Amino acid sequence: MTLDRRAELGEFLRSRRARLRPEEVGLIDHGARRRVPGLRREELALLAGVSVDHYVRLEQGRTLHFSESVLDAVARALRLNPVERDHLYRLARPWSGEEPPAEQHVRPGLRRLLDSAGDMPAYLLGRGTTVLAWNRQAAALITDFSALAPRDRNKARMVFLDEGMRGLYEDWPGKAADVVAYLRLDAARNPGDAEIADLIDELHQADPEFRGLWDNHELRDKTYGRYVYRHPVVGRVELGFETFRLPDDPDQALVAYTVEADSPSATALRLPAGLAAESQRV
Template structure:
């Protein structure tokens, strides 16, 4: 439910922090009774009527479209955080975050390295690998061996024979990941990276080609997986999927050894 009073209070606070010169307006004659922009100035900058904007600040039950709320965000010079908050207060979808993975990779690398001995990796919205740690390489596989455009969880899951052979229940795991991938593709159907990946996977994997038309949509449902490792034997790993608050479009998947014995054997692979 939209809290109209909170929305109005937020708009008033953002209006009060700006001066006419901040938004390219010439100072009006006379002394201002209140700090910041006037309501009519915000309305003019946003392309809405002064009466309508006044009602919005007063918390009246009026509907504000995405286009109008975004125009208000531009008029009030809101930064991305304030813009998202304004959308939330108005009961509208929050603008999607676009993290430049290369820029944050060093920080994320430190994060996954400190997760040792648990295998851990971070993926972007396309399920492309961003960073991974040494336990991931020793227990699962090394993404660095793949070409840049194929360094992708879906590509690994459906085309890497060794990766597949190590998974005790490959079919259920592959369908679970496919379900999450299908959900992500549905949110960005025109994304060229998704389009290219889906075409390549249809061509390369009979299972993907068969399952893709079935729309195996699935929410996150982490569970334990078992891996038959050639050196350490069968390992049981508990999966955790986490999204960093500051990078909500990235996904951290941590695979914690399920028992002390699993942990000891994973540690043995790191020596």
């Protein structure tokens, strides 16, 4: 499923129109029956202060040469958040598509940083949710990445195709929604990446839950948050996470988990880390 930027742009704008009701944006609904949910194109154009024809050309992707003022006006009318606004700009601007993405490599210093993280699980995420590197604490908490084939070291593929992952996350539906929203954003950032396109196509065919979430057109960057794990050995572990993007390669993100000091989760987290150390010595 190669990303068709014109089709993606239209679907994205329609999905954002659909979530707005006339009364929410100060329009009077005269009670006429609506064939589609949300705002009509004419209403959105009115709110944005652009001609209906101009907005229709944007939504239909007839051209990718829209001015910054038009895109800003449409973003305000649709009440887009910063991530969604950047996504609109990315889709509505020309892209040469001449050079394939470069192969990603992990610097030795990053590997040393992961290994020196103590009891803190951490891993390095690349394009298309590929796990590029990890420490033994992350392997003990999530899965033994080293035992997986390189193509299977992928968070999206694991979350949807590995049954063990469904039991690992206390809120699997929330985790799945996060992964899909991030993958859609990543696909738009890297429209020429054939591996991301193949991954989306594979998951689209293999899992109806992925298809349903993909059709929602949600977008979410990986920044910080909280997940609760149900570890098979130590039970429930509540962790926060922080994400740090590499300045020289923003397609690589270091994801580090945190835990409150002296909490039950902090105590529990030491056991899988110890088990990982033992397994490495065997």
